[in-house]
Amino acid sequence: MAPREILKIENLTTYFYTWAGVVKAVDGISLDVREGETLGLVGESGSGKSVTALSILRIVPMPGRIIGGKIIYKGENLLEKTEDEMQQIRGKEIAYISQDPATSLNPVFSIADQLTEVIRRHQNVTKEEALKKAIELFRLVEIADPEIKIWNYPHQLSGGMKQRIAIARALSCQPNLLLADEPTTNLDVTIQAQILELMKNLKKLGMSMILITHDMGVVAGVADRINVMYAGRVCEVASTKTIFRNPVHPYSRALLEAVSHVTVKRVQPKIIPGAIPNLISPPSGCRFHPRCDFAAAECAAVVPQLVEIEPEHYVACIRAKEFMENVKEVKL
Amino acid sequence: MKAGRKIGTADVMKEKLLETPDKRRTDGVSQWSIAWRRFKKNKAALAGLIIVGAIIFIALFSPIIARYPLNYLASFKEENKIRVPPSSKYWFGTDYIGRDVFSQIVYGAGNVLYVGFGAAAIAMILSITIGITSGYLGGLVDNILMRVTEIFLVIPFLLILLVFLRVAMTIAPSGVGGLTTVTLMIGLFSWAPNARIIRGEVLRVKQNEYIEAAVALGASKWRIMFRHVLPNVLHVIIVLTTLQIATAILVEAGVSFLGFGDPNSVTWGQQLQMASEAVKEAWWEGIFPGLFITLLVLGFNLLGNGLRDALDPRLRE
Numbered sequence: 151m152a153p154r155e156i157l158k159i160e161n162l163t164t165y166f167y168t169w170a171g172v173v174k175a176v177d178g179i180s181l182d183v184r185e186g187e188t189l190g191l192v193g194e195s196g197s198g199k200s201v202t203a204l205s206i207l208r209i210v211p212m213p214g215r216i217i218g219g220k221i222i223y224k225g226e227n228l229l230e231k232t233e234d235e236m237q238q239i240r241g242k243e244i245a246y247i248s249q250d251p252a253t254s255l256n257p258v259f260s261i262a263d264q265l266t267e268v269i270r271r272h273q274n275v276t277k278e279e280a281l282k283k284a285i286e287l288f289r290l291v292e293i294a295d296p297e298i299k300i301w302n303y304p305h306q307l308s309g310g311m312k313q314r315i316a317i318a319r320a321l322s323c324q325p326n327l328l329l330a331d332e333p334t335t336n337l338d339v340t341i342q343a344q345i346l347e348l349m350k351n352l353k354k355l356g357m358s359m360i361l362i363t364h365d366m367g368v369v370a371g372v373a374d375r376i377n378v379m380y381a382g383r384v385c386e387v388a389s390t391k392t393i394f395r396n397p398v399h400p401y402s403r404a405l406l407e408a409v410s411h412v413t414v415k416r417v418q419p420k421i422i423p424g425a426i427p428n429l430i431s432p433p434s435g436c437r438f439h440p441r442c443d444f445a446a447a448e449c450a451a452v453v454p455q456l457v458e459i460e461p462e463h464y465v466a467c468i469r470a471k472e473f474m475e476n477v478k479e480v481k482l
Numbered sequence: 483m484k485a486g487r488k489i490g491t492a493d494v495m496k497e498k499l500l501e502t503p504d505k506r507r508t509d510g511v512s513q514w515s516i517a518w519r520r521f522k523k524n525k526a527a528l529a530g531l532i533i534v535g536a537i538i539f540i541a542l543f544s545p546i547i548a549r550y551p552l553n554y555l556a557s558f559k560e561e562n563k564i565r566v567p568p569s570s571k572y573w574f575g576t577d578y579i580g581r582d583v584f585s586q587i588v589y590g591a592g593n594v595l596y597v598g599f600g601a602a603a604i605a606m607i608l609s610i611t612i613g614i615t616s617g618y619l620g621g622l623v624d625n626i627l628m629r630v631t632e633i634f635l636v637i638p639f640l641l642i643l644l645v646f647l648r649v650a651m652t653i654a655p656s657g658v659g660g661l662t663t664v665t666l667m668i669g670l671f672s673w674a675p676n677a678r679i680i681r682g683e684v685l686r687v688k689q690n691e692y693i694e695a696a697v698a699l700g701a702s703k704w705r706i707m708f709r710h711v712l713p714n715v716l717h718v719i720i721v722l723t724t725l726q727i728a729t730a731i732l733v734e735a736g737v738s739f740l741g742f743g744d745p746n747s748v749t750w751g752q753q754l755q756m757a758s759e760a761v762k763e764a765w766w767e768g769i770f771p772g773l774f775i776t777l778l779v780l781g782f783n784l785l786g787n788g789l790r791d792a793l794d795p796r797l798r799e
Contacts, residue, residue, distance in 0.1 A: 212620065237700045245698070246698035246699070248695055256692040260512070267709075271700060303512055
């Protein structure tokens with residue numbers, strides 16, 4: 151009873167052609183999102199998470215270009231669609247929530263205008279019906295006094311409220327897949343908690359979601375499965391539980407060690423030495439090897455492929471087997 | 483306009499929704515109402531608005547305000563005199579064929595504003611279309627449009643305008659459309675600087691995430707350009723329009739003064755030209771039309787500056 155995939159990305163490659171050279175932002179990644187699940191896309195800044203999301207919608211900004219791979223959505227390759235067909239998919243089938251709620255709403259229109267615009271773009275309804283729907287959405291994202299707040303302009307609302315509205319706008323046409331690009335990064339911790347609670351509730355609507363974040367705490371709470379990315383490639387894919395209990399890839403482990411545990415002990419979070427590599431001329435072989443504590447000689451030569459080391463757990467590391475055994479020993 | 487219709491329906495709906503007996507209701511405060519609040523505080527801008535308003539009033543009610551009929555040779559017919567100095571009978575004196583200068587200024591107001599608004603409208607439509615398309619689409623379109631704009635920027639504007647006017651005026655049917663030809667020519671040759679400014683502003687606006695959000699939600703290119711980008715560069719456009727009106731008025735005066743205007747229409751520039759023959763003997767013939775040109779251009783400039791201060795988000799306290 152394998153769960154059905156709503157989105158399957160195969161070998162997606164997106165490069166940016168800058169003056170300085172070709173930036174290999176996303177270099178042959180594969181991933182899949184199953185129906186109704188939330189997939190966490192985790193990695194440092196610059197690991198290609200956002201570019202992956204933009205590639206799915208085919209809105210990679212200039213000078214970026216998708217140069218290869220397949221993005222299969224409901225059995226159809228999005229990369230073969232025309233621009234007109236894509237416009238029908240954006241917002242209606244696949245919706246996107248951008249990073250900064252403060253700027254993702256147009257300052258010159260009232261919230262009512264912005265919500266009804268999307269609803270009327272994709273659904274054949276009158277203005278009054280669209281407005282009613284918009285107010286319903288306000289209730290869904292738990293905004294008090296929707297009939298009044300909907301006539302406000304963005305500058306009259308707080309950051310948390312704006313992000314709720316951005317979420318409401320993304321949900322307005324009941325998309326099957328939601329791409330949330332760091333939806334909580336620019337918010338206060340208390341507001342973050344509220345938004346995450348809201349996102350969890352949204353899962354009940356049966357929608358699939360890709361949650362992009364570098365905050366391990368966020369994915370732990372919301373995601374079903376996690377996809378760890380580093381420098382434009384996928385390192386490890388497994389269920390949230392597995393990633394947190396039994397991470398195999400050295401990068402996944404380093405990420406988890408970099409998180410401070412308030413509840414456990416006074417342990418200093420460990421810093422991953424070095425910075426994410428220059429993606430114009432990335433390291434050979436495994437892209438993590440210059441920063442990896444466990445790098446072997448062949449790590450610089452061989453590009454590791456994603457291998458299923460146990461059911462539903464994929465790792466792209468040539469020493470994965472070794473690490474697996476070690477972890478088991480420790481547990482015993 | 484599109485926006486007007488949209489707000490109309492929305493307002494009706496708002497009324498309906500607000501019928502609920504809720505005391506806490508707050509209306510949305512748009513950026514425009516904030517801008518108007520700021521504008522009201524600016525005395526110079528209000529002065530500009532009053533000057534412009536007064537001259538528009540004069541133009542609308544010219545037959546009532548003028549003391550003699552259009553082109554009536556008042557002092558010549560009644561006293562057989564021309565170039566009579568200002569008196570209670572002729573407030574601003576009379577001109578080289580005995581027409582009342584004040585009445586002629588009043589009749590000219592409408593023509594002057596026609597050229598100003600008309601030329602500015604043509605120039606702004608061109609510069610908005612070119613600026614937004616060029617800035618938003620970028621790439622090859624941008625390259626081609628901007629090179630064309632540069633061609634218009636480097637040609638000596640006044641000189642080429644005079645050449646085209648001379649040609650156009652000989653082709654144009656006499657009497658009809660002389661002023662319209664002048665307006666059209668000024669409009670067609672003065673859009674280039676504005677197109678560049680608007681393009682620059684579009685380049686700034688299109689970086690914003692709400693544009694990305696609109697793309698991600700499935701809006702088409704044209705919809706984004708004219709519904710999402712245009713309202714966000716409107717503050718620049720409004721300011722440029724007022725300044726463009728002032729420039730067009732000045733250019734028309736200049737062209738008429740040089741004798742390339744429409745000789746059959748009364749404009750302040752035409753009056754100046756005739757007055758230039760006898761500046762020493764009849765100073766009133768040129769001073770008063772000149773004063774009105776200055777006043778009107780000053781009014782539009784004050785208005786434009788006031789609008790810029792009120793609308794520029796960077797100056798917001």
